Amino acid sequence: MHVYIEDIGKHEGVEVTIKGWLHNRRSSGKIHFLTLRDGSGFIQAVMSKAAVGDELFMAADHLSQETSVIVTGTARADTRAPSGYEIDVKHLEVVGASHDYPITPKEHGVDYLLDRRHLWIRSEKQQAILRIRHEIVDAVRGYFNTRGFILTDAPILTPAACEGTTTLFPVEYLDEQKAYLTQSGQLYLEANAMALGRVYCFGPTFRAEKSKTRRHLTEFWMVEPEMAYADLNDVMDLAEGLVISVVGRVLDKRRPELKALERDTTKLESVQAPFPRISYDEAVTRLQAQGLPMEWGGDFGGPDETALSQQFDRPVMVHRYPAAIKAFYMKPDPERPELALGIDVLAPEGYGEIIGGGERLADLDLLLSRIEEHQLPKEAFEWYLDLRRYGSVPHGGFGMGIERVVAWICGLEHVRETIPYPRMLYRLYP
Amino acid sequence: MHVYIEDIGKHEGVEVTIKGWLHNRRSSGKIHFLTLRDGSGFIQAVMSKAAVGDELFMAADHLSQETSVIVTGTARADTRAPSGYEIDVKHLEVVGASHDYPITPKEHGVDYLLDRRHLWIRSEKQQAILRIRHEIVDAVRGYFNTRGFILTDAPILTPAACEGTTTLFPVEYLDEQKAYLTQSGQLYLEANAMALGRVYCFGPTFRAEKSKTRRHLTEFWMVEPEMAYADLNDVMDLAEGLVISVVGRVLDKRRPELKALERDTTKLESVQAPFPRISYDEAVTRLQAQGLPMEWGGDFGGPDETALSQQFDRPVMVHRYPAAIKAFYMKPDPERPELALGIDVLAPEGYGEIIGGGERLADLDLLLSRIEEHQLPKEAFEWYLDLRRYGSVPHGGFGMGIERVVAWICGLEHVRETIPYPRMLYRLYP
Numbered sequence: 026m027h028v029y030i031e032d033i034g035k036h037e038g039v040e041v042t043i044k045g046w047l048h049n050r051r052s053s054g055k056i057h058f059l060t061l062r063d064g065s066g067f068i069q070a071v072m073s074k075a076a077v078g079d080e081l082f083m084a085a086d087h088l089s090q091e092t093s094v095i096v097t098g099t100a101r102a103d104t105r106a107p108s109g110y111e112i113d114v115k116h117l118e119v120v121g122a123s124h125d126y127p128i129t130p131k132e133h134g135v136d137y138l139l140d141r142r143h144l145w146i147r148s149e150k151q152q153a154i155l156r157i158r159h160e161i162v163d164a165v166r167g168y169f170n171t172r173g174f175i176l177t178d179a180p181i182l183t184p185a186a187c188e189g190t191t192t193l194f195p196v197e198y199l200d201e202q203k204a205y206l207t208q209s210g211q212l213y214l215e216a217n218a219m220a221l222g223r224v225y226c227f228g229p230t231f232r233a234e235k236s237k238t239r240r241h242l243t244e245f246w247m248v249e250p251e252m253a254y255a256d257l258n259d260v261m262d263l264a265e266g267l268v269i270s271v272v273g274r275v276l277d278k279r280r281p282e283l284k285a286l287e288r289d290t291t292k293l294e295s296v297q298a299p300f301p302r303i304s305y306d307e308a309v310t311r312l313q314a315q316g317l318p319m320e321w322g323g324d325f326g327g328p329d330e331t332a333l334s335q336q337f338d339r340p341v342m343v344h345r346y347p348a349a350i351k352a353f354y355m356k357p358d359p360e361r362p363e364l365a366l367g368i369d370v371l372a373p374e375g376y377g378e379i380i381g382g383g384e385r386l387a388d389l390d391l392l393l394s395r396i397e398e399h400q401l402p403k404e405a406f407e408w409y410l411d412l413r414r415y416g417s418v419p420h421g422g423f424g425m426g427i428e429r430v431v432a433w434i435c436g437l438e439h440v441r442e443t444i445p446y447p448r449m450l451y452r453l454y455p
Numbered sequence: 456m457h458v459y460i461e462d463i464g465k466h467e468g469v470e471v472t473i474k475g476w477l478h479n480r481r482s483s484g485k486i487h488f489l490t491l492r493d494g495s496g497f498i499q500a501v502m503s504k505a506a507v508g509d510e511l512f513m514a515a516d517h518l519s520q521e522t523s524v525i526v527t528g529t530a531r532a533d534t535r536a537p538s539g540y541e542i543d544v545k546h547l548e549v550v551g552a553s554h555d556y557p558i559t560p561k562e563h564g565v566d567y568l569l570d571r572r573h574l575w576i577r578s579e580k581q582q583a584i585l586r587i588r589h590e591i592v593d594a595v596r597g598y599f600n601t602r603g604f605i606l607t608d609a610p611i612l613t614p615a616a617c618e619g620t621t622t623l624f625p626v627e628y629l630d631e632q633k634a635y636l637t638q639s640g641q642l643y644l645e646a647n648a649m650a651l652g653r654v655y656c657f658g659p660t661f662r663a664e665k666s667k668t669r670r671h672l673t674e675f676w677m678v679e680p681e682m683a684y685a686d687l688n689d690v691m692d693l694a695e696g697l698v699i700s701v702v703g704r705v706l707d708k709r710r711p712e713l714k715a716l717e718r719d720t721t722k723l724e725s726v727q728a729p730f731p732r733i734s735y736d737e738a739v740t741r742l743q744a745q746g747l748p749m750e751w752g753g754d755f756g757g758p759d760e761t762a763l764s765q766q767f768d769r770p771v772m773v774h775r776y777p778a779a780i781k782a783f784y785m786k787p788d789p790e791r792p793e794l795a796l797g798i799d800v801l802a803p804e805g806y807g808e809i810i811g812g813g814e815r816l817a818d819l820d821l822l823l824s825r826i827e828e829h830q831l832p833k834e835a836f837e838w839y840l841d842l843r844r845y846g847s848v849p850h851g852g853f854g855m856g857i858e859r860v861v862a863w864i865c866g867l868e869h870v871r872e873t874i875p876y877p878r879m880l881y882r883l884y885p
Contacts (some may be wrong), residue, residue, distance in 0.1 A: 027684075029603060029652070037630065044684040046649075046846045047860060064652020064683060065603060093846035121817070121847035143646035143838045144845065146607075152650060154669035159606040173459060176589040177576075180876040181659045182612070182624075182674050184883040194612075196636065197625045199665060199673065199880055206626065214878060216573035216885075219476075221581060222459070222494020228659060229611045235629060242630065244612050254457075254474040255492060386552070408573045408885035415574065416476045417551035446610040446643060450629055453614040455646075455838035 030066035033100050033110045042097045043068065043112065045190045047088050047123075049130070057085050059114070061096060067149060069106055070096050072114035078144045081117060091147070101310045124154045135441075141455050142446055153282035154442055156274055158431045162227075164274035165248050165425070168267050169225045174250060177217040179210025179226045184405075194243075203447045206231035209424060211410050212354075214251035215385060218420055219412055225250040226415060235450055238327065239439040240377065242428060244448040251422030257356075257366040260421040261342055263379050264370050265300050268340055272296040275434055288436045304385065305364070308333055325369075330377030337373055344368040344383075353395040354398040356384040356421075370421070376433040382423020389413035406430070460496035463530050463540045468545050472527045473498070473542065476577070476797060477518050477553075479560070487515050489544070491526060497710075499536055499577060500526050502544040511547060521553040537711075566872075572660060573885050574877055583712035584872055587705055588861045592657075594704035595678050595855070598697050604680060607647040609640025609656045614835070624663045624673075636661035637717055642704045642784075645680035645815060648850055655680040665880055668757065669869040670807065674878040681852030685797040687786075687814045689771055690851040694800050694810050695730050697855065698770055702726040705864055717868045722804060725768045732772045735794070738763055754780045755799075760807030767803055774798040776815075783825040786814040786851075798853070806863040812853020819843035839847070 029043045045063030047392045052058070057072040065134040075287040088094070098112040128144055138145045145151055169176075180198060182204040190205070198204040210226040217224040227248040234241060250260060250267075272293050275283070281289055303311075312329055319329060325343075334341060345358055348365040355365035367383035393412055396403055402408075431443035441447040446455065458471045475493030482488070487502040518524070528542040535738070558574055568575045575581055599606075612626060612634040620635070628634040640656040647654040657678040664671060680697075682689060683746040702723050705713070713720055728810065733741075742749040745762055749755075755773075764771060775788055778795040785795035797813035816822045822843055826833055833840075861873035871877040 031603070044848070054558070062646070064605075064650060064654075091846040093848045120849075121843075121845075123845040126845050139840075141838075143643070144841060146647065146650040155607055155647075155651065156605060156775075159562065159600075160604055163596070163600055170589075173461070173492075175586060176592055177585055177875045178659075178676070180674060180878055182661075182883060184885075195627045197627075198883065199663060202881075202883060204883055213573070213885075214793075215608050217576065217585075217875060218494070220494060220576040221585065222475075224494075229608075231612075233629060244610060376603055404811070408571075411571075411574060413551075415553040415556050416521040418523045419550075439606060443803070445607045445647060448610060448612050451632075453612060453634055455614075455643075 030061070030068045032065070033108065035069060036100050037102055037110070039100060040097065040115070041069070041100050041112070042095060044095050044120075045093070047090060047092045047094055048149075049090065050088060052086060057082070059085070059088070059096070060111045061094070061112075062147070062149075064152075066108055067109050068110060070112040070114050072117065073088050077114060077116065080286070085117060088119070089123050089126065090129070091126040093120040093123070094118065095120060108195050110364060111252040123300055124264060139441065139447070139452060140454070146445060148284055151442065153285040154431065154435050155445065156282050157279050157435055158443060160275050160279050160429070161271055161427065161430065161431055161434065162246075164271045165253065165427075167274075168270045168357065169248075169250060172223070174223040174225050175217075175221045177214070177221060177224045177226060177227050179249075180229065181207050183207050188195060192233045194231050208232055209247070210249050211251070211422065211424065212420060215409070215420060217414055218251040218253040218422070219416070219418070222254075223250070223252050237450055240327065240429060242440055242444065242447055242449060245440075245444070246427040247424045248427065249422060249424040250421065253418050253420045255384070255421045256419055257344065257368065257421060260382055260384060260423055261302060261344065261368055264342070264368070264382065264423055264425075265298055265340075268300075268370065268380070269298060271430065272434060283435075286435050288434075292338075293434065295371075297339065300340050300342050300370070301337055302344060304432060305343055305346045308343045311336065322347050322349065327377060330371050331375040334371040334373050334377055335375050339373055340379070341371050341373075342368055343371065351383075353399045353401065354386050354392070356386045357391075365421065366421075372429070372433040374436075375432070379433065380425045382421065384419065385420035387413060387417045387419050389417065460491070460493050460498045460538065461541075462495070463498060463538065464688055466530045467540070469530060469728055470527065470545070471530050471542070472525060473500070474525050475523070475551075477520060477522045478579075479520065479869065480518060480630070481774065482516060487512070489515070489518070489526070491524070491542075492579075494582075496538055498538050498540060498542060500528060500542040500544050502547065505788055507544060515547060517878060518549070519553050519556065520559070522554040523550040523553070524548065525550060535731050567822045569871065569877070570884070571883060572643070576875060579715055581872065583715040584861065584865050584867070585875065586712050587709050588857070588873060589864055590705050590709050591701055591857065591861055591864065592676075594701045594759065595857075596657065597704075598700045599678075599680060600838055602653070604653040604655050605647075605651045607642035607651060607654045607656060608658050609637060609679075611637050612635050622663045624661050639661060639677070639682070641852065641854065643848060644679055644852060645839070645842055648681040648683045648852070649846070649848070652684075653680070653682050667828045667880055670859060671758065672874065672877055672879060674856040675874070676868075677854045678857065679852060679854040681850065683848050685814070685851045686849055687774065687798065687851060690812055690853055691732060691774065691798055694772070694798070694812065694855075695770075698730075698800065699726060699728060701860065702864060709733055713865075714854070716865050718864075722768075723864065727769065727801075730770050730772050730800070731767055732774060735773055735776045738773045741766065752779065757807060760801050761805040764801040764803050764807055765805050770802050770809070772798055772800050772801050778797050781813075783829045783831065784815050784822070786816045787821075796851075800853075802859070802863040804863070804866075806859065809859045809863065810853050810855045812851065814849065814851035817843060817849050819847065
């Protein structure tokens with residue numbers, strides 16, 4: 026009976042068949058220890074000469090890494106085994122050969138590995154990251170789906186270049202029309218929230234930035250919820266609940282993967298409500314107290330975010346930024362109009378911004394003057410202005426970048442390992 | 456207490472507050488009947504002059520469509536009401552005005568409506584479609600997630616133009632590099648299946664086709680599962696199970712929306728296992744018997760698919776197509792090498808193809824000669840060939856177009872209403 030390694034515990038003492046690949050092999054005279062992987066997990070298969078006969082035993086001595094094999098044997102509990110089980114091999118069949126597999130247990134440079142990303146993802150660590158990514162995506166969707174949010178995906182191909190073209194990827198659309206790849210679905214999501222109340226989109230977004238930092242990809246996935254009849258506090262509550270839910274799910278379901286990554290899970294366990302909520306003013310004071318050259322009015326750079334987030338054992342929310350450094354569509358603070366009701370969530374351990382959002386400007390006249398101040402083309406925003414013309418309501422939301430969340434939860438240094446096929450300045454292959 | 460209309464049944468006899476928009480209004484002397492919507496549903500609010508006083512009653516007589524309003528009143532069961540409940544209004548507050556809302560209950564042309572898609576989605580029918588789309592997406596993901604499949608999204612920006620550039624959208628990437636928008640994640644998914652066993656991707660895909668049919672968008676969402684150690688029958692079983700699961704979920708959770716669309720649900724209820732599985736040969740014979748000008752060797756056009764799918768009360772699977780009309784990566788039928796082990800699933804009621812897939816070619820030498828025969832650039836496929844060099848295994852999968860599934864399940868004539876912001880030949884706005 027074919028079983029997956031992850032289900033092996035249900036078949037103890039039974040003869041099972043594993044269909045997978047040879048991950049590793051060592052021998053001690055009369056026994057081969059074969060580490061098999063089948064995508065669902067890793068398991069050690071123990072092949073003794075006595076059990077399989079001379080011919081098969083000798084053939085197995087020449088099996089190379091990543092040979093695809095079908096192994097039949099008995100599942101046996103073994104407390105020393107990482108998965109808790111081993112297989113006593115009765116038969117082994119080679120499905121496909123593998124000669125000179127280019128990724129060996131030795132160390133390789135990251136460019137070498139990225140050039141072979143289609144093979145690198147077979148490694149235990151990369152598999153663990155992708156499983157955690159899968160779990161995070163599912164936790165995010167589940168969080169919104171169980172709270173009455175409706176998935177309403179924003180378009181990828183967008184018409185005018187609303188906020189300047191410098192970081193947009195141009196697309197040659199049909200009949201010599203020009204389109205751009207979306208940077209954010211937010212404006213569309215605002216329209217959708219006016220129709221369906223609570224909505225979200227979750228798709229790829231694009232930034233044509235030449236930055237080569239550990240936090241940037243040119244193609245990344247973002248979830249963006251938006252709520253009608255919501256204010257800044259509702260947005261902060263939603264963001265806090267989402268992050269707690271996601272971290273909790275990974276701790277609940279992906280302990281083996283976190284262990285494979287040697288992640289210090291105590292750091293994740295302290296991600297509990299309430300998250301500290303500090304104003305931009307306070308954040309600036311804190312940075313200055315640390316001796317950083319931060320002046321009121323400026324935006325936080327990567328080092329500032331790192332310094333701030335290291336002051337807390339859980340994500341910190343920074344709210345009420347200078348309006349001048351935030352987008353035109355942010356609602357001004359009624360008590361201090363020079364501030365925008367925006368909010369960023371910074372992940373701990375120096376990971377920095379994972380969420381940005383806030384309450385949107387609902388007033389038509391004020392929005393019109395903001396578009397003028399920012400010298401944006403009003404005609405491109407006519408449809409967006411309609412949302413203020415026909416039953417405008419207070420509303421808000423945020424965007425959360427999935428790769429940054431994966432990097433943080435997995436404890437990775439660079440976002441390039443958080444997505445199956447990362448896209449960067451000089452990285453379009455494979 | 457603020458409640459959503461969809462939860463009103465939990466609050467019968469209690470004073471509740473609804474935050475939404477005025478969808479419709481009629482009056483009969485001393486009573487206003489206000490149809491409210493809040494994104495979660497529609498409900499009738501009954502406002503009597505006696506209950507609210509002259510001033511508010513008169514003001515309410517001038518409320519126009521899509522005014523945003525906060526209404527407080529008592530929830531009352533009413534078997535005549537579509538939602539089963541009504542609200543007896545005690546107070547009403549106008550949040551945002553709405554003058555001359557451009558979409559009135561009268562008929563509008565589809566171009567007029569698509570130009571105002573950001574408002575059109577507020578209509579009852581469009582809301583119902585988007586909710587059903589949401590449910591379909593969640594059912595698809597749930598189907599795979601509960602069966603051990605790992606989400607491994609394929610890149611949107613792809614390097615070389617593998618299969619000819621005529622239907623690809625070119626993107627101006629950084630530093631004058633050229634990229635193309637993905638048409639399918641399949642090749643990447645094959646690599647992912649070799650790593651994780653059972654995988655899927657689910658994202659936007661793009662076809663630069665100038666076709667103006669009711670089945671085509673330039674930007675559409677596709678789910679693509681791929682399984683290692685799987686053959687054509689496994690692929691057919693998976694496709695059948697998926698479609699049954701998705702239709703069942705919509706019938707289970709979205710009856711009110713199907714009713715709003717006047718969908719004949721008996722047609723959906725007959726979507727049960729087993730789906731008929733007929734060979735391409737038999738399909739050709741059936742079409743010829745109907746008098747259609749179909750010859751063996753040709754691909755099915757839209758009218759052929761329609762004619763075939765109308766012969767069954769449930770989806771039909773057509774397998775084993777002429778290899779010459781299928782992609783280079785399809786495995787030939789060992790018994791008749793002129794056939795490819797491909798499979799299409801045609802939805803009933805004339806909806807045609809919703810799924811295409813099959814078993815992939817796992818043999819390196821045969822794949823190399825296919826690439827040559829198809830005059831494809833071998834260097835662009837080097838990484839893909841690696842999957843056959845290092846532990847190749849039988850594998851297969853398929854792609855299912857979400858918009859076509861939504862159109863079928865909702866009973867729509869055209870896919871343009873199945874996505875929040877459709878992209879077509881001359882449609883990039885809003």
